[in-house]
Amino acid sequence: xxxxxxxxxxxxxxxxxxxxxxxxxxxxxxxxxxxxxxxxxxxxxxxxxxxxxxxxxxxxxxxxxxxxxxxxxxxxxxxxxxxxxxxxxxxxxxxxxxxxxxxxxxxxxxxxxxxxxxxxxx
Amino acid sequence: xxxxxxxxxxxxxxxxxxxxxxxxxxxxxxxxxxxxxxxxxxxxxxxxxxxxxxxxxxxxxxxxxxxxxxxxxxxxxxxxxxxxxxxxxxxxxxxxxxxxxxxxxxxxxxxxxxxxxxxxxxxxxxxxxxxxxxxxxxxxxxxxxxxxxxxxxxxxxxxxxxxxxxxxxxxxxxxxxxxxxxxxxxxxxxxxxxxxxxxxxxxxxxxxxxxxxxxxxxxxxxxxxxxxxxxxxxxxxxxxxxxxxxxxxxxxxxxx
Ligand SMILES: C[S@@+](CC[C@H](N)C(=O)[O-])C[C@H]1O[C@@H](n2cnc3c(N)ncnc32)[C@H](O)[C@@H]1O
Numbered sequence: 001x002x003x004x005x006x007x008x009x010x011x012x013x014x015x016x017x018x019x020x021x022x023x024x025x026x027x028x029x030x031x032x033x034x035x036x037x038x039x040x041x042x043x044x045x046x047x048x049x050x051x052x053x054x055x056x057x058x059x060x061x062x063x064x065x066x067x068x069x070x071x072x073x074x075x076x077x078x079x080x081x082x083x084x085x086x087x088x089x090x091x092x093x094x095x096x097x098x099x100x101x102x103x104x105x106x107x108x109x110x111x112x113x114x115x116x117x118x119x120x121x122x
Numbered sequence: 123x124x125x126x127x128x129x130x131x132x133x134x135x136x137x138x139x140x141x142x143x144x145x146x147x148x149x150x151x152x153x154x155x156x157x158x159x160x161x162x163x164x165x166x167x168x169x170x171x172x173x174x175x176x177x178x179x180x181x182x183x184x185x186x187x188x189x190x191x192x193x194x195x196x197x198x199x200x201x202x203x204x205x206x207x208x209x210x211x212x213x214x215x216x217x218x219x220x221x222x223x224x225x226x227x228x229x230x231x232x233x234x235x236x237x238x239x240x241x242x243x244x245x246x247x248x249x250x251x252x253x254x255x256x257x258x259x260x261x262x263x264x265x266x267x268x269x270x271x272x273x274x275x276x277x278x279x280x281x282x283x284x285x286x287x288x289x290x291x292x293x294x295x296x297x298x299x300x301x302x303x304x305x306x307x308x309x310x311x312x313x314x315x316x317x318x319x320x321x322x323x324x325x326x327x328x329x330x331x332x333x334x335x336x337x338x339x340x341x342x343x344x345x346x347x348x349x350x351x352x353x354x355x356x357x358x359x360x361x362x363x364x365x366x367x368x369x370x371x372x373x374x375x376x377x378x
Contacts, residue, residue, distance in 0.1 A: 004195065005221045012230040020234065034219075040193040043167045047238055112206055112222050115230040 001092045001113050003056050007048055009113065011099035011106075013121045021052035022097035022106065024059040030111075034088040041083055042074050048087070057086040127155065128182040135211035137204045141175040141264035145322060146295045146329055150245050151182045153293055153319040153331035158186050161291075166194050166240035170285065171220075172227055172278055173246055174198035175264060177209030183243065184218035194241075196220035199228055201263055226257075227274075227281050239285040245295040246275050271300045279305070282334075283312055292334040293319065302330050303364045313340045318364075330364070 011019030054065045064082050066073070073079045097106040097113055104121070107114050128151050129143075136142055154161070166187075171180040180198045187194055196219065200206050203224045213220055223231065247256070247264055248271040255266040256273045267273055275296070282292050292314075296302040306316040315337035322329045 002221055005197070005223065008197075008234040009223070009230050010233045012225070012232075035192065037192050040167065040195065043193065044195075049234075110207070110210070112203075112210065112224060114203060115223060115225040116201065116203070117226070117229070 001108055001111050002088055003053060003060070003090055003092075004044070004048075004087045005113070006056050006092070006097070007053055007087075009097065009115070011101065011104065012115055013099060013102055013104055013117060016099060016101045018101055019099060021049065021056070021100065023100060024056050024092060025096040025098055025105070026059055026061075026092065027094040027096075028092075029060045030091045030093045031089050032091055034084070036081070036084055038074075038080055041080050041087070044087065045069075045071060045074055045083070053086060057090060060090045060092065062086055062090055127158070127186040127188075129178050129185065129212060129216055131178075133212065133215040134176050134178050134181075135208045135215065136176060137208050139260040140202065140205045140208045141261065143176055143178040145324075146245050146248075147175070147178050149320050149322050149329050149331050150179055150243065150293065150295050153333075154179075154183055154243065155186060156319055157293075157333070161187060161241065162190050164240065164289070164291065166191065168235070168239050168287075169194055169196050169241040169243070170228070170231075170235070170239045171196075171198040171243045172200075172281075173205075173244060173264075174200050174209045174220075174222075175202075175205050175245070177205075177212030177220075179243055179245060180209065180220050181212050181216050181218055183241075184213070184220060185216060197223070197231070199223045199225050199231070201226050201257065202260065204260075205264075227278055228285060232281060232284055236284050237287055240287050240290050242282055242286060242290065242292045244278055244282075244293070246278055247271075248275060248295065248297045248300050250299050267300070271297055275300060275305070279309065283314075286336065288336060290336065294332055294334070296330050296332060298328045298330075298364070302332060306332065306334075309334050310340060313337060315340055 050069050092108050093111050095108045174180050184196050198220045206222045206224045248267045249265040250271040251266040253268045256268045257263050314334040316332050316334045318330050319333050320331040
């Protein structure tokens with residue numbers, strides 16, 4: 001699971017109001033090289049919640065993102081490369097995503113988050 | 123059409139509880155191939171498949187758009203965790219990537235992906251079955267569609283309306299028994315135009331791959347319920363788009 005995906009996931013349990021962001025519990029991180037594409041990053045930037053990305057990448061052992069970001073930074077190659085690495089190249093291979101409100105644990109195995117709910121959570 | 127653009131059957135992984143690529147999967151991929159140039163000109167950022175099964179469709183989409191749509195990111199979901207694993211193997215065997223999530227339709231993604239999906243592809247469980255067969259564990263959930271095969275389809279359409287970006291396109295497989303012209307009308311009320319991209323007929327059934335997109339004019343029309351010529355004209359054109367529908371209707375009437 002890339003951090004882009006983490007940035008798009010919220011807790012889907014019935015009754016949860018504030019299910020985003022899910023806290024990351026890390027067991028294993030893998031890095032996979034992805035082709036650098038500035039246009040994609042520029043398109044995605046406006047859709048990304050920055051603070052959750054910073055926290056998530058830190059949880060994954062990458063602390064090179066600035067605390068705050070704004071669109072003017074997209075002109076910086078250095079910024080784009082960090083954004084690229086955090087968003088696409090860090091994979092949560094094993095671990096879990098924790099609902100911020102209920103602490104329900106969504107497992108991540110072999111890089112795949114499982115958001116399937118039990119009957120009483122739907 | 124050259125085969126390198128779609129997933130190769132011998133590289134598609136399998137599992138006894140996962141839907142294997144079938145006529146419907148091929149029809150959907152053929153529809154996407156027919157739309158390939160349009161899709162490239164569309165410059166999608168986010169592409170999502172709901173119910174990816176073996177991964178044949180999402181892998182084919184990633185391959186056919188390939189380097190030319192290098193700004194595209196792919197996500198696929200399935201309610202069957204075995205299907206997600208098989209999809210992962212299929213993607214890897216073809217050297218392409220999609221982010222995978224085991225979930226019901228797009229549950230958990232809906233909030234943050236709202237209004238952001240540029241291409242949504244679905245080959246849903248569409249076979250009419252008793253309602254209690256829908257969403258069971260394992261392979262049955264691959265086809266069991268409840269009454270008129272519409273249970274999951276109707277839920278997916280609601281989610282699609284949330285997820286699609288303003289320029290977003292939805293490609294969905296339907297069966298005649300799903301009453302596709304009624305689906306198109308229902309979507310029209312929400313401001314979507316539609317078109318049949320591929321039609322396949324067998325002895326018993328007829329498959330359609332329908333494309334839906336937001337049409338600004340329709341969104342205005344939809345609100346003006348007093349609009350005179352609109353609805354009648356649309357019903358007519360929709361029904362003529364689905365020639366077998368009247369046949370199916372007559373058929374089911376005589377059965378009753
Ligand atoms: C007809 S199969 C299509 C599989 C594959 N896309 C293809 O075309 O070969 C339908 C798929 O939808 C999945 N599915 C059924 N209900 C679902 C739901 N509520 N949410 C997500 N996926 C679902 C099934 O597990 C199955 O893999």
